[in-house]
Amino acid sequence: MRVTSEMLDGGHIGKIVGTHFHRTERGLDSCLRTTIEGHSLATYELFDAAEGGLDPCMKVVSEMLEGGALGPVEVTVDDPSLSLRVLVGANTYNLIGGVLVPEVR
Numbered sequence: 001m002r003v004t005s006e007m008l009d010g011g012h013i014g015k016i017v018g019t020h021f022h023r024t025e026r027g028l029d030s031c032l033r034t035t036i037e038g039h040s041l042a043t044y045e046l047f048d049a050a051e052g053g054l055d056p057c058m059k060v061v062s063e064m065l066e067g068g069a070l071g072p073v074e075v076t077v078d079d080p081s082l083s084l085r086v087l088v089g090a091n092t093y094n095l096i097g098g099v100l101v102p103e104v105r
Helices: none
Strands: 002-007 013-024 027-037 041-046 058-064 070-077 085-088 091-096 099-102
Touching: none
Parallel strands: none
Antiparallel strands: 002 013, 013 027, 027 041, 041 058, 058 070, 085 091, 091 099
């Protein structure tokens, strides 16, 4: 695990990045990274360490609004064959061929 942070004027902390690694035959490859930028943006990235862990296969970016309210959230999935299940309230969707398909119960 590696955590880095920026130190701003007046002793304030800027961007904070936390990265978790897995040991592979290549050495250490990242598997997840969380970034908090100021009090306005949070990014959560998942990496496939088996694929080298260089580019995120999934990313969630959310704005953080005044008073801690959650703003718009954007989810990016680079691999349409990724095994992904999304729960929204009482509804469940599965990613199939790059399309979110409602799960039939």
